[in-house]
Amino acid sequence: MIQWFPGHMAKAKKEIVAILPLVDIVFELADARIPASSQNPMLAEIIQKKPRLILLTKCDMADSTLTSAWERYFQDSGFGVLAIDAISGYNIKKIIPSAREMLKDKFNKERALGMKVRPIRAMILGIPNVGKSTLINRLVQRRAAAVGNRPGVTRAQQWIRINPNLELLDTPGILWPKFADQTVAMHLALTGAVKSEILSFVDIGEYFLDFFRQYYSKLFISRYKADLNLPNSEITARIVADRGIIQDDYYEKAFEIIINDFQNMRIGRITLDRIQISQ
Ligand SMILES: Nc1nc2c(ncn2[C@@H]2O[C@H](COP(=O)(O)OP(=O)(O)OP(=O)(O)O)[C@@H](O)[C@H]2O)c(=O)[nH]1
Numbered sequence: 650m651i652q653w654f655p656g657h658m659a660k661a662k663k664e665i666v667a668i669l670p671l672v673d674i675v676f677e678l679a680d681a682r683i684p685a686s687s688q689n690p691m692l693a694e695i696i697q698k699k700p701r702l703i704l705l706t707k708c709d710m711a712d713s714t715l716t717s718a719w720e721r722y723f724q725d726s727g728f729g730v731l732a733i734d735a736i737s738g739y740n741i742k743k744i745i746p747s748a749r750e751m752l753k754d755k756f757n758k759e760r761a762l763g764m765k766v767r768p769i770r771a772m773i774l775g776i777p778n779v780g781k782s783t784l785i786n787r788l789v790q791r792r793a794a795a796v797g798n799r800p801g802v803t804r805a806q807q808w809i810r811i812n813p814n815l816e817l818l819d820t821p822g823i824l825w826p827k828f829a830d831q832t833v834a835m836h837l838a839l840t841g842a843v844k845s846e847i848l849s850f851v852d853i854g855e856y857f858l859d860f861f862r863q864y865y866s867k868l869f870i871s872r873y874k875a876d877l878n879l880p881n882s883e884i885t886a887r888i889v890a891d892r893g894i895i896q897d898d899y900y901e902k903a904f905e906i907i908i909n910d911f912q913n914m915r916i917g918r919i920t921l922d923r924i925q926i927s928q
């Protein structure tokens with residue numbers, strides 16, 4: 650099952666390529682719960698050598714041990730990386746210093762050439778629902794939102810001066826996820842990055858129960874008091890019964906409840922994309 654957005658992505662690519670010469674650095678947002686599944690594999694080709702700071706959003710919802718492992722992985726791959734929570738503001742203050750550090754050589758060269766000290770120009774890229782608008786609002790809030798009048802490439806694009814150190818394009822670039830395989834599709838659907846027309850609640854829910862059996866049985870049991878050794882039909886029956894729901898399609902309904910609970914952080918901190926935890 651391969652679903653993809655080639656048309657959307659081709660258009661997005663053109664727009665990003667047009668704007669890219671104006672920016673010093675790309676802030677690539679990826680969901681900390683699915684750092685790999687929420688990346689677009691075309692990004693490297695699109696942005697070429699432009700420095701990339703990967704911001705793992707919603708880190709408050711992710712498993713912190715795995716977030717650390719993912720941070721190490723991205724660092725080792727040569728990217729800047731920060732885990733952020735744009736709602737509480739966690740690590741938001743580190744974004745500018747991290748970007749400045751990554752651009753040290755470029756800015757030193759400019760200074761050596763006698764150029765004036767200027768703000769870093771950045772653009773935000775990421776798949777739908779990854780937290781682009783929340784981050785922009787968060788950054789802007791920290792200082793009165795002075796919307797610059799200098800146009801970007803298109804009339805619609807404007808720079809927002811966050812502070813003397815950072816200017817941000819006001820509209821983020823949308824990257825489209827790639828449904829590379831069934832697991833990626835499941836993870837995108839579970840986090841709500843995309844609505845899947847192909848996967849049903851039952852497909853996703855059955856996958857999710859097996860995932861809980863393998864990785865987060867304690868969290869599942871503490872939320873639902875249901876034994877994961879039981880067959881799915883009994884687990885789902887228990888979940889709906891506990892909620893006083895009587896309906897024929899209880900199997901589907903139970904999965905809807907579990908997925909909704911997950912998306913609203915009622916089960917706990919869960920990372921879907923797994924990575925080797927090393928010391
Ligand atoms: N817990 C948590 N929720 C977040 C965080 N960042 C964003 N969200 C939530 O994620 C949802 C999507 O955030 P948006 O900022 O609208 O995402 P977006 O990337 O702009 O989405 P599109 O405009 O649809 O592409 C919202 O419900 C936010 O409140 C975060 O760091 N932590």
Ligand SMILES: [Mg+2]
Pocket residue numbers: 781782783
């Ligand atoms: Mg948005």
